[in-house]
Structures are given as structure tokens and as C-alpha cells.
Amino acid sequence: MKGRDFALLTDLYELTMMQGYYETGAYNRKVVFDLFYRKNPSGNGFAITAGLQQAIEYLDGLHFTEEDIAYLESLNLFSEDFIDYLRSFRFTGEVYAVPEGTIVFPHEPLMRIKAPIIEAQLIETALLNIINHQSLIATKASRVVHAAQGDPVLEFGLRRAQGPDAGTVGARAAVIGGCVATSNVLTGKLYDVPVKGTHAHSWVMSFPDELTAFRTYANLFPDACILLVDTYNTLKSGVPHAIQVFDEMKAAGTLPEKGYGIRLDSGDLAYLSKRARQMLDEAGYPNAVISASSDLDENLITSLKLQGATITLWGVGTKLITSDDCPAFGGVYKLAAEETESGDFEPKIKLSNNVEKVTNPGIKKIIRIYDKKTGKIKADLLALEEEEFTEDSDLYIYDTNAKWKSMQLPAGSFTLRELLVPIFVDGKLVYECPKAMDIQAYCNREKDTLWEEQKRLKNPDIVPVDLSDKLSAMKLKLIEAATMI
Numbered sequence: 001m002k003g004r005d006f007a008l009l010t011d012l013y014e015l016t017m018m019q020g021y022y023e024t025g026a027y028n029r030k031v032v033f034d035l036f037y038r039k040n041p042s043g044n045g046f047a048i049t050a051g052l053q054q055a056i057e058y059l060d061g062l063h064f065t066e067e068d069i070a071y072l073e074s075l076n077l078f079s080e081d082f083i084d085y086l087r088s089f090r091f092t093g094e095v096y097a098v099p100e101g102t103i104v105f106p107h108e109p110l111m112r113i114k115a116p117i118i119e120a121q122l123i124e125t126a127l128l129n130i131i132n133h134q135s136l137i138a139t140k141a142s143r144v145v146h147a148a149q150g151d152p153v154l155e156f157g158l159r160r161a162q163g164p165d166a167g168t169v170g171a172r173a174a175v176i177g178g179c180v181a182t183s184n185v186l187t188g189k190l191y192d193v194p195v196k197g198t199h200a201h202s203w204v205m206s207f208p209d210e211l212t213a214f215r216t217y218a219n220l221f222p223d224a225c226i227l228l229v230d231t232y233n234t235l236k237s238g239v240p241h242a243i244q245v246f247d248e249m250k251a252a253g254t255l256p257e258k259g260y261g262i263r264l265d266s267g268d269l270a271y272l273s274k275r276a277r278q279m280l281d282e283a284g285y286p287n288a289v290i291s292a293s294s295d296l297d298e299n300l301i302t303s304l305k306l307q308g309a310t311i312t313l314w315g316v317g318t319k320l321i322t323s324d325d326c327p328a329f330g331g332v333y334k335l336a337a338e339e340t341e342s343g344d345f346e347p348k349i350k351l352s353n354n355v356e357k358v359t360n361p362g363i364k365k366i367i368r369i370y371d372k373k374t375g376k377i378k379a380d381l382l383a384l385e386e387e388e389f390t391e392d393s394d395l396y397i398y399d400t401n402a403k404w405k406s407m408q409l410p411a412g413s414f415t416l417r418e419l420l421v422p423i424f425v426d427g428k429l430v431y432e433c434p435k436a437m438d439i440q441a442y443c444n445r446e447k448d449t450l451w452e453e454q455k456r457l458k459n460p461d462i463v464p465v466d467l468s469d470k471l472s473a474m475k476l477k478l479i480e481a482a483t484m485i
């Protein structure tokens with residue numbers, strides 16, 4: 001996003017609405033929009049937020065270039081006055097957001113924007129585009145990493161990603177979600193994340209024989225020598241040739257303690273890995289890594305683990321970078337409050353026949369409640385910004401979807417944390433983005449705040465997200481008022 005002119009990265013209707021606000025004179029009226037999602041992707045019990053850095057880069061210095069203006073003029077849709085207004089457009093609003101790498105749940109505002117309506121409207125599409133994509137991939141990566149049960153997972157998806165941007169920031173999101181490295185060198189450079197890789201079948205095929213190919217590779221890269229053993233016949237030639245090369249490296253004193261091994265890329269990965277393990281162990285290479293790739297995802301990794309596969313390094317491409325089973329995150333951007341003549345904010349609600357789609361009104365915050373003893377999340381509380389909660393009084397939590405499921409938390413048994421932090425104040429950036437690897441470390445700590453039952457890949461236990469009594473009452477009142485119209 002940095003240095004890119006993205007003012008036109010928006011839907012046309014945002015601009016026509018902006019002109020409408022401009023022409024009707026109400027364009028400077030402040031509003032509050034929430035960016036939230038409704039359903040966890042892939043049947044997960046939570047999502048991981050990602051993309052805030054790119055969202056910040058987009059907002060910071062957002063402006064229309066002369067070429068943008070000329071293009072908009074050429075559409076013959078916009079008035080001269082409005083076009084003139086766009087020439088000096090800047091984002092002047094306030095943004096609160098949940099830091100990247102945080103565990104979040106449906107209906108929680110991941111970003112809260114308070115700005116003149118004309119500004120807040122323009123940025124809807126780009127913010128959703130950025131946050132939806134990266135949160136989707138970070139969440140998918142966390143599922144894959146979870147299935148790998150502590151084995152490292154490498155992100156290999158660039159060639160199958162939906163374009164260069166999705167491959168590049170997608171790999172960043174995958175690292176946030178837990179991948180230890182990526183094969184995408186541009187991601188490595190831009191976001192300072194480790195880059196790793198092996199070699200392709202073409203390397204083997206470009207030599208007269210497999211052994212020469214392996215030997216040459218080992219001479220070039222003795223410290224990262226992972227040999228792809230399935231070009232011709234995994235067990236009959238690939239693994240024996242790899243062992244022969246490891247023998248030669250050992251004799252020459254170039255075999256490292258660790259970090260060498262093989263990659264399987266086809267066939268029955270469970271069977272082949274077990275046989276390869278046996279062959280490598282018998283040859284005296286218990287440290288040799290067995291890595292695998294080949295259309296892997298969290299389900300296949302789980303299955304291979306169950307089958308006793310001896311793979312300990314996983315290369316995951318297509319299904320991770322495209323979030324194959326769930327192609328969209330479904331985040332939305334909805335008006336939650338509007339400034340009145342007196343300068344107060346009036347809550348707004350959107351009704352729907354679908355209960356899930358009724359929005360939460362007002363300027364809200366998210367309070368995360370942790371069990372003091374275990375450090376695990378007890379529940380999240382959506383409350384109004386002005387509400388105060390303390391760790392020194394008892395807290396009552398009701399599951400919004402099942403009021404009879406209540407929890408009484410005695411004072412002193414829990415700790416509280418507000419998830420939304422200030423990002424922009426009066427259009428000024430007040431937040432420093434952590435580096436991707438620091439976000440990954442934070443995300444790993446976030447995962448420790450969930451119980452195993454909440455992290456399982458199918459039918460996970462769901463952390464309750466409650467609305468404060470005040471917010472609940474406000475919502476009910478607005479629903480009643482709206483249904484009288």
C-alpha cells in the first residue's frame with residue numbers, strides 16, 4: 001500500500017454517495033462506522049485479525065492525484081464543486097482498531113472509524129478489502145499450523161495466489177497466523193520475515209541423472225540441503241540417492257547437524273514418509289528432516305498425523321494462500337452512530353430479517369475478560385464507550401444468544417483488557433505498527449489464551465460474546481423504534 005495511489009480503490013457508489021453528501025450539505029457531519037465480521041471462516045472457533053498495517057498505509061496520506069481527478073472528470077458523473085473538494089481530500093478522522101494477530105470473534109468491531117461522513121464513506125471498500133483478505137489468510141494459516149501440532153509450516157502459495165498482492169500480503173498474513181517462513185522473497189524483503197525453500201523437479205530434470213543433481217545442490221547449499229526425492233521413484237532412487245549424497249557430505253565434513261533432509265511431493269505421503277524415515281535412520285541420519293508438500297491443508301495434515309506419517313516440516317501452498325474451503329472473510333462496514341446538531345452521537349441500527357445481520361448500535365468498545373488463574377479468555381463484552389468496568393466488582397456475563405447461559409465472575413477472579421486501541425486521532429497516526437514476526441509472537445501468545453476445545457478445527461467450543469446491559473437495552477429500544485416506522 002505504501003507509496004501507492006489508492007484513492008480510487010473504492011466502489012463507484014462510495015463516490016456518488018460522497019457527492020450526494022457534498023451537494024446536500026451534510027458532508028461534514030461526523031459518523032461512526034464499525035468494521036466487523038459475522039461468521040468465523042472454515043468453521044473455526046475464532047479469527048485472527050491481520051492487515052492493519054496496510055490499512056494504516058492506505059489511510060495515511062490518502063489523496064486524489066491529478067490523474068485520479070482527470071479520470072473522475074472523464075466519467076461525467078461528478079460536479080465541478082465536488083471534484084474541487086476531492087482535490088484537497090485528506091482523512092481527518094479517528095480510528096480505533098484491534099491490533100493485528102489478535103484473536104477475535106463475530107460481531108466485534110475490528111476497526112471503529114469516527115469521521116466526517118464523506119471521508120468515512122470513501123474508505124469502506126478499501127478497508128474491507130485489506131482486512132478481509134489478510135484476516136482470512138491469517139485464520140486459515142492458524143488452522144494449518146494447529147494441525148501441524150508444533151511442526152514448522154512453510155508458506156509456499158505465491159504461484160497459486162489470486163495475483164501478486166494476494167500472494168505477497170497473503171504470505172505476510174500466513175506468517176502472522178503462524179507459518180515460520182515463506183517462499184515469497186518479496187514478502188521477506190518487505191516485511192522482514194524469514195524466506196525458505198528447497199528445489200523443484202526441474203532442477204533434477206535439468207541434470208543427466210538424479211544423483212548428480214542432488215550432489216550439485218548439496219555442494220551449493222550444504223546448510224539448507226533439502227532434496228526433492230520424487231522426480232523418478234521416491235523409494236527406489238530418490239531416497240537412496242539422497243542418502244548417498246549425505247554420506248558424501250559426511251565424509252567431506254559438510255553435513256550440518258540439522259537442517260538437511262528430503263521433500264516428498266507426491267504419492268502416499270504417509271507410507272512414503274514412514275519408509276523414508278526407516279531408510280534414513282538405518283543409514284545413520286535420524287536428524288534428517290522429512291518434509292512434504294502436495295495440496296496439503298489442515299485436514300490432510302491431521303489425517304497424515306493420524307496415519308503415523310513421519311513428516312516434520314510442512315510446505316503448504318494453494319489451499320492456504322487461497323483459503324480454498326472458504327474464499328471470503330465476510331467482514332462488513334456498518335454505520336453505528338451519527339453526530340447530532342448538539343454534537344452528541346446518536347446510535348444507529350440496521351434491521352434485517354436475518355437476526356445475525358441486525359447491527360449493534362452506538363460507539364462501542366470490546367472488553368476481554370480473562371480468568372485470572374489460568375489466563376484463558378472467559379468471555380468478551382461489547383459495551384458502550386463510556387461504560388466503566390472494574391476488576392474490583394463482580395461481573396455478570398450472559399451469552400447474547402442464550403440469556404439463560406449466565407456466568408457470575410467474582411471480583412478479583414478476572415482481569416480486563418480493552419481490545420480497541422487508538423490508531424488515528426484527528427487524522428494523525430498515533431500508532432506504531434509492530435513487525436510481522438513480533439505480531440506472530442503476539443499471536444502465539446493470543447492462541448495460549450484459548451482452551452484446546454476452542455481451538456479444535458471442527459465444532460469448536462465457542463467463547464461467549466456478550467452485550468453489556470446498557471448496549472442490550474439501547475439495541476432493543478432502537479429495534480422497537482425502527483419497527484414502529
Ligand SMILES: Nc1ncnc2c1ncn2[C@@H]1O[C@H](COP(=O)(O)OP(=O)(O)OP(=O)(O)O)[C@@H](O)[C@H]1O
Nearest residue numbers: 265266267268269270271294295296300303304307
Ligand atoms: N496418506 C495419504 N492420506 C491422504 N491423502 C494423501 C496421502 N498421501 C497423499 N495424499 C494426497 O492425495 C492427493 C493426490 O496425491 P497423488 O500423489 O496422487 O498426486 P500428486 O501428489 O499430485 O502427484 P503428482 O504430483 O505426481 O501428480 C494429494 O492431495 C496428496 O496430498
Ligand SMILES: O=P(O)(O)OC[C@H]1O[C@H](OP(=O)(O)OP(=O)(O)O)[C@H](O)[C@@H]1O
Nearest residue numbers: 156265293294295296315316317318319
Ligand atoms: O501443493 P501446494 O500446497 O500448492 O504447494 C506448493 C506446490 O508447488 C510446487 O508444485 P508445482 O507448482 O511445481 O506443481 P505440482 O503441484 O505438480 O507439484 C510444489 O512442489 C508443491 O507441490
Ligand SMILES: O=C(O)c1cccnc1
Nearest residue numbers: 156183196197198199317
Ligand atoms: O521451496 C520449495 O520447495 C517450494 C516453493 C514454492 C512452491 N513449492 C515448493
